[in-house]
Amino acid sequence: MTHPWWQRGAPGRWMLALVFFGLASIGLIIPLIVGVLWSLVNPNVGWFPPAIVPANLSLANWRAMLSVPEIGQAFVMSFLIAPLVTVLCSALALPTGYALGRRRLRMRRTIELLVLAPIILPGIVLATGLGSMFIRLGLSHTIPGVVLVQTVVLLPFMIRIVAATFEGVPQDLIDAGRNLGAGPWALTRHVLIPLVKPGLFAGGLFTFIGSLEEFVLTFIVGMPHVQTLPVLLWAYLGGRSSIFTYAAVVTMVLLVPTILLMFIAERTLRQEYLAAGFGKV
Amino acid sequence: MARLELQGITKRFGRAVAVDHVSLEVSDGEFLTLLGPSGCGKTTTLRIVAGLIDPDEGEVLLDGRPMQHLPAHRRQTAMVFQSYALFPHMTVQENIGFGLRMRGMLPEPVRTRVQEALALVELEGLGDRYPRQLSGGQQQRVAVARAVVTRPKVLLFDEPLSNLDAKLRERLRLELRTLQQRLGVTTVYVTHDQAEALSLSDRVAVMVGGQVVEIGTPREVYRTPRSRVTAEFLGITNFLEGKVMAVADGQCAVQTPLGVVRVDTTAGIRVGETVTLSFRPEDVRIGRHEGTTVTGRVLHASYLGAVTDYAVESAGMTLRIHEGGGALRGPGEEITVTLPTTAAIVHGQ
Numbered sequence: 001m002t003h004p005w006w007q008r009g010a011p012g013r014w015m016l017a018l019v020f021f022g023l024a025s026i027g028l029i030i031p032l033i034v035g036v037l038w039s040l041v042n043p044n045v046g047w048f049p050p051a052i053v054p055a056n057l058s059l060a061n062w063r064a065m066l067s068v069p070e071i072g073q074a075f076v077m078s079f080l081i082a083p084l085v086t087v088l089c090s091a092l093a094l095p096t097g098y099a100l101g102r103r104r105l106r107m108r109r110t111i112e113l114l115v116l117a118p119i120i121l122p123g124i125v126l127a128t129g130l131g132s133m134f135i136r137l138g139l140s141h142t143i144p145g146v147v148l149v150q151t152v153v154l155l156p157f158m159i160r161i162v163a164a165t166f167e168g169v170p171q172d173l174i175d176a177g178r179n180l181g182a183g184p185w186a187l188t189r190h191v192l193i194p195l196v197k198p199g200l201f202a203g204g205l206f207t208f209i210g211s212l213e214e215f216v217l218t219f220i221v222g223m224p225h226v227q228t229l230p231v232l233l234w235a236y237l238g239g240r241s242s243i244f245t246y247a248a249v250v251t252m253v254l255l256v257p258t259i260l261l262m263f264i265a266e267r268t269l270r271q272e273y274l275a276a277g278f279g280k281v
Numbered sequence: 282m283a284r285l286e287l288q289g290i291t292k293r294f295g296r297a298v299a300v301d302h303v304s305l306e307v308s309d310g311e312f313l314t315l316l317g318p319s320g321c322g323k324t325t326t327l328r329i330v331a332g333l334i335d336p337d338e339g340e341v342l343l344d345g346r347p348m349q350h351l352p353a354h355r356r357q358t359a360m361v362f363q364s365y366a367l368f369p370h371m372t373v374q375e376n377i378g379f380g381l382r383m384r385g386m387l388p389e390p391v392r393t394r395v396q397e398a399l400a401l402v403e404l405e406g407l408g409d410r411y412p413r414q415l416s417g418g419q420q421q422r423v424a425v426a427r428a429v430v431t432r433p434k435v436l437l438f439d440e441p442l443s444n445l446d447a448k449l450r451e452r453l454r455l456e457l458r459t460l461q462q463r464l465g466v467t468t469v470y471v472t473h474d475q476a477e478a479l480s481l482s483d484r485v486a487v488m489v490g491g492q493v494v495e496i497g498t499p500r501e502v503y504r505t506p507r508s509r510v511t512a513e514f515l516g517i518t519n520f521l522e523g524k525v526m527a528v529a530d531g532q533c534a535v536q537t538p539l540g541v542v543r544v545d546t547t548a549g550i551r552v553g554e555t556v557t558l559s560f561r562p563e564d565v566r567i568g569r570h571e572g573t574t575v576t577g578r579v580l581h582a583s584y585l586g587a588v589t590d591y592a593v594e595s596a597g598m599t600l601r602i603h604e605g606g607g608a609l610r611g612p613g614e615e616i617t618v619t620l621p622t623t624a625a626i627v628h629g630q
Contacts, residue, residue: 175333176366178353180431181383187354190379194370 038248065249070232075253078228081143082211085150089207090200092151093158100159101166119156123216126153131220141225149217154210158203165199205265209258229254283344283434283467284309285330290339292325299325300336301491310465316478317488318514323471327437330469332356343434354383359428360437363444365420367412373423374408380431398430401460418449425457429464436461438470442477454480475515479503487511505625512559512627519560519600525552532622538596542573545622558624562603563588570619579614593618
């Protein structure tokens, strides 16, 4: 049997790796570099075509932005809301995920559809509806309000991931736990939760980053008192005339902790997955 | 003391009846095997004993006391799963100690008992490994250690050796039997492997279609099966149908397509009835010996090492014969065959 060129020996594979790396660079790394460059543009000189790199770099934008008290507040707000949303989503997704993943429910498809409804609806439709409801409930402009509204849109993803993980837990392990004397509570604590931890981790990470990035609902429910980094970013990018340079600084402020978090989580996650590897059967 | 009793256990899944009025008794320290083809309800029966499945009808009793109201985690049964079901997030020690911790035992005695259990299955020094770092045979031993460490009243095995290669399976079979006898624990073992069932058990219960069709010692069920399915399931056999001509002197004469065959059974046999005889291939001999002789022609011979497996045609029937050693006979050869008087008389389809 003949293999196509990309499977033939080391050179082929290297070529393939290079192509993928090239695509990843164009898609991910180049925009990042452009962002970094924009944040470093000297406002007095600017950056105009055809210059590929700004003619003059300075930290003026960083100084200007970091001296704005709003950015510090927004930073604290974002990183206060994100963990709250993550914890709330995890707590809600665990039982729902269990029910969807392990129980034979008669209305399973319908329930799944209902769970996914918030992400099927366009964000702006959801935002106007929920926005007016939240005003009536007195939750507008409050942190609990923003946490709740973000939970509404982020929970579906979390439930999907957790349910899939629950589905993957072999029934034999649960039976073995029961057979060895674990009651419902001990079984959950010592067998089920450790086994779905990788899914919970992945879902939690997804939710955390989703919360940091969420804009539409946070803007409508939270403004003007609760201002997260994306809302601030929008203010600079689109609210007034586009100030690319400031927006780039806000982006970096949002991006660097996220990347760090991803990095840490990925390391932890890999160990978790290793531990969850099932033996030879 | 632990005597296990099943009384009229029935379980339906939708319209299908998985277990159909199964009644069994396993005495203290006995090793009973449920043997049957896949889908015969043997695993379901085992899970009902463990409390992992609730029966629709019937009762499981331990030492005469009903267990139906006890949830799975309160029954003192320990199960070894086909997949071993070792917790992947726990080390070998933690896996083995799990049952003890669940019973509220303190860390120090747990450690001692776990070490004892590891020694019992000859896995000392592997306590800190994770299941995935062990070979299949080692994982199997951990599963056994995890089950026996809690000193259960009843040990349950669900095809525990079926994921191992043939040689290892044979060795672990021996070890399992030794261990069970040493611990003297009442055991129910589920398998579809007849060799496993015959070599391990005190008694074998043959299950077909959710029912126990026959129960007896390995020798009884193999040598003198009472039903055709049992004879068929426990290895290769030759069936011969015929009419009973005479019963006298502890023997009966049966008129078959191969002529009159004499058999050493008379119990419950009446003259004139139609019976089926079952001969094991290793009991049918080539040449003229004590018994009924017929002539035949070799259709087919396959050399299996310890024995040669012949298919011999005689009076339009095909007989299977296993001959140890001896000369290899080629297809087409005319031979004389002796049917032994030790044939079993079986009933049913």
